[in-house]
Amino acid sequence: MGIRKINLLYIATSITGGGGVARILSQKTAAFVQAGYEVQVVSTNDLSDQPFYNFDPRVRFILYSQPIRTIVQLKQYCTFIQQKVIDVNRPTFIFVIDNGVKGYFIPYFLGNRIPVYFEVHGSRNFLLSPIQSPLKRWIVDRLTLALSKRFHGLILLNKQSAKDWTHNKLTVIPNWIENQGNRLGLAVKKQRQVIAIGRIVPEKNYEAMLAIWAKVQLEQPDWTLVICGGGPAAYVAELKEKAGAGVIWKGEIKNVDHEIQQSAFMLHTSNMEGMPMAFLEAMALGVAVVSFDVDFGPADLIEHAYNGYLVPQGDQEQMIDCCLALIKDSNKAEQFGAHAVQTVQQYDKSVVLPQWITFFESQD
Numbered sequence: 170m171g172i173r174k175i176n177l178l179y180i181a182t183s184i185t186g187g188g189g190v191a192r193i194l195s196q197k198t199a200a201f202v203q204a205g206y207e208v209q210v211v212s213t214n215d216l217s218d219q220p221f222y223n224f225d226p227r228v229r230f231i232l233y234s235q236p237i238r239t240i241v242q243l244k245q246y247c248t249f250i251q252q253k254v255i256d257v258n259r260p261t262f263i264f265v266i267d268n269g270v271k272g273y274f275i276p277y278f279l280g281n282r283i284p285v286y287f288e289v290h291g292s293r294n295f296l297l298s299p300i301q302s303p304l305k306r307w308i309v310d311r312l313t314l315a316l317s318k319r320f321h322g323l324i325l326l327n328k329q330s331a332k333d334w335t336h337n338k339l340t341v342i343p344n345w346i347e348n349q350g351n352r353l354g355l356a357v358k359k360q361r362q363v364i365a366i367g368r369i370v371p372e373k374n375y376e377a378m379l380a381i382w383a384k385v386q387l388e389q390p391d392w393t394l395v396i397c398g399g400g401p402a403a404y405v406a407e408l409k410e411k412a413g414a415g416v417i418w419k420g421e422i423k424n425v426d427h428e429i430q431q432s433a434f435m436l437h438t439s440n441m442e443g444m445p446m447a448f449l450e451a452m453a454l455g456v457a458v459v460s461f462d463v464d465f466g467p468a469d470l471i472e473h474a475y476n477g478y479l480v481p482q483g484d485q486e487q488m489i490d491c492c493l494a495l496i497k498d499s500n501k502a503e504q505f506g507a508h509a510v511q512t513v514q515q516y517d518k519s520v521v522l523p524q525w526i527t528f529f530e531s532q533d
Contacts, residue, residue, distance in 0.1 A: 175529055176207040178260035180250065180275055182267040184212040185232070187221040187399055187421035188368050189446035190266060190290050193344050195222040200522055202227040209258060211250055213237060213267070221421060243271050247278035255281055262529065264288045264324070268296065270309065273316040284321035284532065291443035292464045293333045295372060298441070326444035330465040340528060345521035346449040346513055357430035362393045363492065364432035366425060366447035367439065369400030369408065378438040379412050381485050385492045386415045392496060395432065397422050429454050433502050434477070434495050438488070442466040452476065452513045457505035459491050476508035
């Protein structure tokens with residue numbers, strides 16, 4: 170797996186949580202240490218010192234607990250990384266997977282010649298849409314685009330997201346799904362349920378999901394929506410007040426395979442995406458996805474009316490119709506699921522991991 174010793178440093182945020190970025194990083198870092206690489210992760214904003222997902226014990230963690238709210242604090246953080254991590258371990262490559270504003274400043278403050286890559290895990294709208302002031306949004310947009318050019322390169326999950334960037338060195342390596350051939354296992358009896366998986370945060374647009382499900386339930390009252398994910402307690406409580414009795418909140422679940430396999434299909438209403446791990450997990454298990462067509466990711470995985478339904482963003486009525494179509498026709502749901510399994514074969518770990526190995530070994 171290469172002649173030279175490769176040492177990887179990931180600069181992350183909230184990596185001990187239960188989000189999709191943490192999940193894929195746990196899988197990637199395990200594969201990399203098994204390939205003989207050294208891996209270290211520095212993370213901020215972690216609410217726990219124990220990772221939600223199982224990381225290989227050879228992966229070393231540093232959880233930075235100091236606040237980073239000012240430029241001075243950000244510079245102190247980068248100085249800490251430089252002196253306590255980089256100068257000590259001399260990584261071969263540095264990957265910034267913190268897609269917040271502070272992540273863009275990392276190469277600006279790090280004074281070394283080690284290649285620093287920005288690993289993009291979603292649309293830039295994740296960063297920009299919460300900003301209410303048009304002027305501030307414009308400033309942040311221009312500033313972060315300018316700062317992004319200081320990275321040695323950008324790693325994207327799909328070709329479509331390239332339109333977000335002006336960097337001249339873009340590499341596309343998608344997320345992978347682990348052990349697809351072994352995931353189907355024994356058949357699990359389907360329940361009258363639909364599943365939703367993801368962080369419970371405003372950009373995931375659960376308000377629309379609950380509104381859609383309320384209308385689906387008017388026609389199919391014996392069906393249940395199962396939501397797996399966690400988020401800020403106050404926001405989750407607010408959503409629960411809006412939800413009817415036909416919604417079950419499971420919280421964060423490490424292994425959601427059983428819940429997925431029991432479901433007729435997955436419902437997804439996010440306003441923006443990267444390349445949803447939840448899609449890969451569901452489709453690998455033969456469960457179709459019904460999603461809004463948003464930037465970026467869903468259109469890479471879903472072929473409308475073949476392996477799922479891809480609905481124009483915001484069209485709740487069409488989303489309701491698609492849900493009802495799969496509820497009423499289990500054969501169609503099963504057929505879509507079979508097509509979904511075929512679709513995600515190209516994202517199997519055995520296909521994607523070699524792309525990373527080639528990337529590492531081809532860099533100067």
